[in-house]
Amino acid sequence: MDEQMISCTIDGKTITVERGTRILDACERAGIKIPTLCYLKDVSSHGSCGVCVVEVEGAKRLVRSCMHTVMPGMVIHTHNQRVLHARKLNLELVLANHPLLCTTCERNLNCELQALSQQLGVRTSRFPRTKKKFEEVDVTSASLIRDPNACILCNRCVEVCASMQSVSAIQMVGRGLKTKVATFYDQGLGNSVCTNCGQCSLVCPTAAITEKSQAQQVFDALADPSLVVLVQTAPAIRVGLGEAMGLGEGSLVTGQMVSSLRALGFDKVFDTQFTADLTIMEEAYELMHRLTHQGQLPMITSCSPGWIKFIETFYPEQVGHLSSCKSPQQMFGAIAKTFYAEQAHLDPRKIRVVSIMPCTAKKFEAGRSEMDSSFAYWKEKLNLSEVERFADVDWALTTRELAKMLKQVGIDFAGLEASDFDDPLGASTGGAVIFASSGGVMEAALRTAVEKLTGTVLQDVEFASLRERKGIREAALKIGESTVKVAVANTLSNARVLLDQIKAGTSPYTFIEVMTCPDGCLGGGGQPIPTNADIRAKRAESIYEEDRSKPIRKSHENPAIQDLYARFLDQPLSPMSHHLLHTTYTKRVVYPLD
Amino acid sequence: MSDRHTAIQEIVASHRTERGALLSILEAVQRSSDHNYLSKEELVLVAKELEVPLSTVYSVATFYAFFNLKAQGEHVITVCRGTACHTRGSKPLLTQVLKQLNLQLDEEGTATTDDVRFTVHTVACFGQCALAPVIAIDSVIHSRVTEQKLSQMLQSLLEGKEVS
Missing domain, CATH: 3.40.30.10 (Glutaredoxin)
Structure with a gap:
């Protein structure tokens, strides 16, 4: 027998598994799904809840199946009386200090604690509350709300923040009954190194971390007849929203999404993909300019707002590597309230721009004080005063918030007929679609830059090595005489690897794409819960399917973009482009000293 | 740079290579402080010099009853x-x-x-x-x-x- 394979007995059944297999996974192979609460595959194995216990013959105590691996000859019982009793007891202990306010909770019907109580048949909590005080809710962040009262100390958020993102804004603080997840000195996420990525909200089993919802503001705007409310949808929404509306994982719902937004009452349904194509134009030309003018290289993409705050905070000396391009969300806001306002003869003060984003950091980005180029554009023309100041993007909702709005209104999502985006800010190419997937911005930029640099038509537009499902990917391209190396990183811990290379002077790359979230925006912190590796893979498939189905796949061939340049912006990197589509960055500190 | 900053730099340097250095460093910083406690500024300095997250330093300092986060009387x-x-x-x-x-x-x-x-x-x-x-x-x-x-x-x- 292969030495790597070992046998064990699970509920009387002998099974063979690889050495190093978790008991939990071995049981699943034996047809038993062990309930878990704090454990989350690929993310966290903390062993704090004790819900996944099994009995192992010869062991003094019950064993946490998420923490231990199978040993040769192990005899495991997964559901005898002792095990079932212990699981229930452990869950009741967790519930003792939980608010149990399910009906009015943000995560009602999408809560692991609630689902598990149902699954294990816990109907009452026999134990009295032991925590004496109610903890203050942290509302300091523009993107996220943390309610320690709903927290069950599973450690998942701490783990993703530390391991996946290498940020560590939060940690377990205190001990015993006073233990809680907190920022340094409990100063709040908004006053910490938090990048607003929201991966913590995606893995939280309860409502201890949720997005700061702006759905009510949007409902209010939709109800105000004096306003023109425009909506833009990020590429990743069309492969995420369906899940939240009860359709299959990764289902592609572009047409229904557009119809549902129209049904909600938005005056125009536009596409962030339009400005994704615009981003590619500006970014590809910026790259070519840096290449021909000895600019700072490697140039790094700037679409992902969590990444922006990360580099501003942890590598402020390297912000010069960032492309000066605003993200597609912000380019949309700036164009909607200038070019579109003029075209449609609208008073920019009466326009509201709502974004639907797979992202919690987009809320922070929309609120950045420098993101008001459209106001600057109109200030002199309309003789506006400072009190009339408006932002380019008014509100950024997550996929989850939109799904809740649709459900609240009662729209039959699955039964909607598909419809198309409005013109002119709704037209996009395949290059824009793939922004949703890690490697997509790079691929789209190369589709344009390679063609412009070589002066020949690019036949094969798909870059296979940029689509491998790895945290860091690279590709080497022959452009004329020279070879250009590019790299793609997703998650901030992977981005850190590439930044450290730049810091050490060993980076071999000319151009780098960074996305904050695993597999890119389709795995964003604002996407439906659950989001995991399998689901992300299905969303990615749908994204590449949408790309293939687009008649035009190169951003520079988008006729609406060509028209925008002809009528308004002049050309990429023009003074008007710089004014509306480019930005500057802020240097921040990790260790604030007064 | 303040005297205290220099003192903390020296403490961190003397423990840097140890396993679990943070605990020894916090202990030494507290012992060498005027009122037997770790001020917020001192915690920031320790984190900065040891290149660990602020939240980690705060987590350790709040876990052990030995550490005081407020000035202790004479x-x-x-x-x-x-x-x-x-x-x-x-x-x-x-x-x-x-x-x-x-x-x-x-x-x-x-x-x-x-x-x-x-x-x-x-x-x-x-x-x-x-x-x-x-x-x-x-x-x-x-x-x-x-x-x-x-x-x-x-x-x-x-x-x-x-x-x-």
């Missing part, structure tokens, strides 16, 4: 509130100390005078139950304390004398 009075001491009257003793020093215990069960001369706090048990009630003053345990005895000791401390 004299520390520890009143045992264990069962044995309670039955032998530790509560009136605690009330007396607080009244005499004009203090009120906070949520954590400690209080320090504004002039940082006295800190009063309670413990669950010293393990000296046979000698109950016990009160420790500057780490010296005084047994079978009476209100009269306590009053004298406090008076001596207030007058700047040693407690016998």
